[in-house]
Amino acid sequence: MSAETHSPVRQPLHRPTGLAGLAADWASDQRAFKNVSWGKAMMWIFLLSDTFIFGCFLIAYMSARMSTAVPWPNPSEVFALHIGGTDVPLILIAIMTFILISSSGTMAMAVNFGYRRDRKKTALLMLLTALFGATFVGMQAFEWTKLITEGVRPWGNPWGAAQFGSTFFMITGFHGTHVTIGVIFLLIIARKVWRGDFDTGRRGFFTSRKGQYEIVEITGLYWHFVDLVWVFIFAFFYLW
Amino acid sequence: MVDIRSGTGEPIGPAEVEDVELYHPHSWWTRYVFSQDAKIIAIQYASTAIAIGMVALVLSWLMRLQLGFPGAFAFIDADRYYQFITMHGMIMVIYLLTALFLGGFGNYLIPLMLGARDMVFPYANMLSYWLYLLAVLVLVASFFAPGGPTGAGWTLYPPQAVLSGTPGGKDWGIILMLSSLILFIIGFTMGGLNYVVTVLQGRARGMTLMRMPLTVWGIFTATVMALLAFPALFVACVMMLFDRVLGTSFFMPAIVEMGEQLQHGGGSPILFQHLFWFFGHPEVYIVALPAFGIVSDLISTHARKNIFGYRMMVWAIVIIGALSFIVWAHHMYVSGMNPYFGFFFATTTLIIAVPTAIKVYNWVLTLWRGDIHLTLPMLFALAFIVTFVNGGLTGLFLGNVVVDVPLSDTMFVVAHFHMVMGVAPILVIFGAIYHWYPKITGRMLNGLMGHLHFWVTFIGAYLIFFPMHYLGLIGVPRRYYEMGETAFVPASAHTLNEFITIMVLVVGAAQIIFLFNLVWSIRHGREAGGNPWRATTLEWQTPETPPRHGNWGKELPVVYRWAYDYSVPGAPEDFIPQNQPGSAGLAPEGAS
Numbered sequence: 001m002s003a004e005t006h007s008p009v010r011q012p013l014h015r016p017t018g019l020a021g022l023a024a025d026w027a028s029d030q031r032a033f034k035n036v037s038w039g040k041a042m043m044w045i046f047l048l049s050d051t052f053i054f055g056c057f058l059i060a061y062m063s064a065r066m067s068t069a070v071p072w073p074n075p076s077e078v079f080a081l082h083i084g085g086t087d088v089p090l091i092l093i094a095i096m097t098f099i100l101i102s103s104s105g106t107m108a109m110a111v112n113f114g115y116r117r118d119r120k121k122t123a124l125l126m127l128l129t130a131l132f133g134a135t136f137v138g139m140q141a142f143e144w145t146k147l148i149t150e151g152v153r154p155w156g157n158p159w160g161a162a163q164f165g166s167t168f169f170m171i172t173g174f175h176g177t178h179v180t181i182g183v184i185f186l187l188i189i190a191r192k193v194w195r196g197d198f199d200t201g202r203r204g205f206f207t208s209r210k211g212q213y214e215i216v217e218i219t220g221l222y223w224h225f226v227d228l229v230w231v232f233i234f235a236f237f238y239l240w
Numbered sequence: 241m242v243d244i245r246s247g248t249g250e251p252i253g254p255a256e257v258e259d260v261e262l263y264h265p266h267s268w269w270t271r272y273v274f275s276q277d278a279k280i281i282a283i284q285y286a287s288t289a290i291a292i293g294m295v296a297l298v299l300s301w302l303m304r305l306q307l308g309f310p311g312a313f314a315f316i317d318a319d320r321y322y323q324f325i326t327m328h329g330m331i332m333v334i335y336l337l338t339a340l341f342l343g344g345f346g347n348y349l350i351p352l353m354l355g356a357r358d359m360v361f362p363y364a365n366m367l368s369y370w371l372y373l374l375a376v377l378v379l380v381a382s383f384f385a386p387g388g389p390t391g392a393g394w395t396l397y398p399p400q401a402v403l404s405g406t407p408g409g410k411d412w413g414i415i416l417m418l419s420s421l422i423l424f425i426i427g428f429t430m431g432g433l434n435y436v437v438t439v440l441q442g443r444a445r446g447m448t449l450m451r452m453p454l455t456v457w458g459i460f461t462a463t464v465m466a467l468l469a470f471p472a473l474f475v476a477c478v479m480m481l482f483d484r485v486l487g488t489s490f491f492m493p494a495i496v497e498m499g500e501q502l503q504h505g506g507g508s509p510i511l512f513q514h515l516f517w518f519f520g521h522p523e524v525y526i527v528a529l530p531a532f533g534i535v536s537d538l539i540s541t542h543a544r545k546n547i548f549g550y551r552m553m554v555w556a557i558v559i560i561g562a563l564s565f566i567v568w569a570h571h572m573y574v575s576g577m578n579p580y581f582g583f584f585f586a587t588t589t590l591i592i593a594v595p596t597a598i599k600v601y602n603w604v605l606t607l608w609r610g611d612i613h614l615t616l617p618m619l620f621a622l623a624f625i626v627t628f629v630n631g632g633l634t635g636l637f638l639g640n641v642v643v644d645v646p647l648s649d650t651m652f653v654v655a656h657f658h659m660v661m662g663v664a665p666i667l668v669i670f671g672a673i674y675h676w677y678p679k680i681t682g683r684m685l686n687g688l689m690g691h692l693h694f695w696v697t698f699i700g701a702y703l704i705f706f707p708m709h710y711l712g713l714i715g716v717p718r719r720y721y722e723m724g725e726t727a728f729v730p731a732s733a734h735t736l737n738e739f740i741t742i743m744v745l746v747v748g749a750a751q752i753i754f755l756f757n758l759v760w761s762i763r764h765g766r767e768a769g770g771n772p773w774r775a776t777t778l779e780w781q782t783p784e785t786p787p788r789h790g791n792w793g794k795e796l797p798v799v800y801r802w803a804y805d806y807s808v809p810g811a812p813e814d815f816i817p818q819n820q821p822g823s824a825g826l827a828p829e830g831a832s
């Protein structure tokens with residue numbers, strides 16, 4: 001009962017590889033996914049559940065868009081920015097997407113440095129990721145403001161189907177909430193990394209359990225997922 | 241099956257995970273109120289579920305009083321009747337059954353049956369309960385809100401759910417209902433993730449998936465399903481909340497209300513139905529699968545025989561769980577659907593009957609020539625099988641489009657779903673409580689009160705719901721406040737309604753006996769000892785009864801065999817606990 005690590009004490013007995021290995025793992029005792037910690041397993045399963053939420057949102061959106069009897073506003077006009085005298089379609093979204101994808105890169109680097117126990121670099125990269133995330137949310141807010149000043153409301157808009165505004169605000173809002181939660185998580189974990197909690201075995205304030213560097217990777221899983229979802233939103237909402 | 245029962249001579253692997261250190265509470269508050277111990281959380285979940293379930297029970301009495309004696313009780317007007325129906329249905333399905341099976345039995349039994357010290361993330365598990373409690377409180381608040389709770393029916397179909405003709409539609413009722421559901425889903429997710437990860441990653445040494453008791457299989461599969469089905473309800477609730485509060489038109493077509501054209505337009509009520517039933521049908525099995533699992537264990541233990549076809553039982557549970565995601569539109573045959581879809585969904589619906597029937601056969605074959613002890617858990621298990629078969633057969637009627645169309649929205653449907661997902665799971669819950677109460681409290685429930693409770697409930701439930709099939713066949717519609725004068729319903733139907741209502745009150749009284757028994761036996765019940773049923777599963781092998789925080793003493797149990805070694809020939813006793821090494825099992829570690 002010394003440490004609270006969920007890391008393997010000993011490797012399980014003989015483990016075949018390939019399909020036979022998969023079968024052997026599932027037929028084995030204790031754990032179905034060998035070398036997967038509880039936290040990581042939980043995050044994966046949560047993300048599966050969350051996929052269904054986003055899936056339902058997007059399917060609802062598609063069914064509204066496909067069955068609409070009035071015209072659907074043209075995304076490349078609606079989401080254009082007026083820069084230097086010309087309307088540049090989708091420019092803002094392109095930048096937002098670029099930023100979010102870059103943040104996945106910095107996140108991946110943070111995970112790498114985390115496992116090397118490089119506290120400073122890990123924390124800084126996580127902060128950078130959080131900064132990218134916050135920028136994304138800020139630009140989202142800018143876009144919302146722009147649309148709202150142009151008269152888009154959840155219940156209607158000047159150009160056509162009312163469901164355009166309602167699905168847009170709902171889905172990007174739900175995604176933006178995910179990003180915001182991710183940013184908060186990143187900041188909390190970055191602080192813990194910086195302080196060295198995972199080396200000193202300091203216990204969590206709420207759970208009174210000791211953390212591990214693996215939490216960086218788990219946060220990363222969530223972050224990449226939120227990114228991936230954005231790609232789908234981007235494709236279905238802006239490019240369709 | 242030998243390999244499942246006693247392993248293949250392969251030695252049991254070393255511990256792959258270090259023993260976790262649990263949070264040790266320092267005060268009364270963190271020990272009993274804000275507890276992170278799954279057993280306490282289970283009791284909290286169960287008590288809250290039973291308390292709110294009593295509300296739903298009382299509502300059913302009020303509805304039946306109106307149906308049996310129309311107009312005799314002035315305060316039950318049409319609006320109230322719809323509010324009662326809605327709250328009754330929603331509470332029973334979600335806040336009672338789902339919460340009790342997964343939050344209650346899941347929390348108590350999963351760690352104990354798997355030889356774990358607790359759920360993997362006790363803190364999230366605790367939050368799960370408190371969010372559930374909050375959801376219940378929000379739900380209860382709607383009874384006191386202006387306009388009262390929603391009367392939209394438990395299916396909450398738009399557009400009527402958010403219009404002024406429906407009680408609570410333009411008041412607080414529907415808002416509170418939807419908010420409560422959203423809270424429930426968030427809370428459930430925290431618990432559900434725990435149950436799933438504990439089963440997958442937190443088992444004892446020697447506990448393979450194929451040695452898990454079927455109870456755990458049922459709860460596990462149901463939880464996975466819930467994690468995939470609740471998202472659809474979540475999305476539907478969020479969207480309807482926006483329709484109601486922000487004036488969006490996700491589900492609202494252009495519509496005239498009280499002679500006034502509303503601002504809504506272009507939304508699809510059918511979309512809501514799809515989302516709702518994508519959740520709603522799996523929900524039926526979320527309630528049924530834990531019941532299947534528990535009943536298998538009750539039958540095996542109390543018939544002193546191994547469960548027949550364990551592997552088949554496991555696969556049936558998994559296949560039912562998977563299939564139940566592609567049958568949802570059988571609830572929408574009358575909503576207007578492409579006939580090819582109707583054909584598809586009717587086919588999948590009938591296919592589910594196959595694994596379900598396999599389970600029933602296996603229960604019966606387990607009983608066959610068993611050493612049947614007619615204990616209370618066994619009685620309830622037997623009653624479950626009968627009731628479930630009954631409800632399943634009427635389900636075959638309703639699964640066929642042409643048969644369903646005339647029967648839809650009649651009392652036949654009410655009879656069907658009460659049999660299959662009302663009475664049947666409730667019987668299992670009773671059986672399970674009689675079975676595990678000794679472990680939870682250390683004392684047996686009183687047998688006399690128990691038998692009274694059983695016979696009145698079982699026979700009474702039949703007297704209540706069986707005649708409803710007949711009422712439905714002659715055309716008595718469902719969700720009607722009052723029948724009035726009709727040509728096709730004979731006067732005798734009314735006599736039948738009075739009879740049903742009286743039986744409802746009798747059965748209700750029996751439940752009071754049960755609740756009294758629960759409280760009374762904590763102090764006055766017979767001392768049970770650690771393993772009163774002489775059962776094999778790990779929860780009966782704990783060093784203390786009731787189990788302490790951490791469940792096991794210093795050493796975690798090691799599992800040598802499957803959960804069903806009853807009446808093994810040559811064994812000194814008629815059961816061999818899962819953690820007992822020996823000739824029929826593997827040599828203990830280090831002995832070879």
Ligand code: HEM
Binds near residue numbers: 304326330393654720
């Ligand atoms: C003594 C036990 C019960 C009685 C007497 C009872 C009675 C009733 C009655 C009279 C109705 C309304 C029928 C109508 O007019 O359409 C109803 C509806 C319903 N009941 Fe029960 N019920 C009981 C237990 C349960 C249980 C355990 C469940 C759990 C699944 C349940 C689920 C429902 C549902 C889902 C509805 C439909 C609500 C709606 O139409 O929106 N009931 N019940």
Ligand SMILES: [Cu+2]
Binds near residue numbers: 520521524570571
């Ligand atoms: Cu169904």
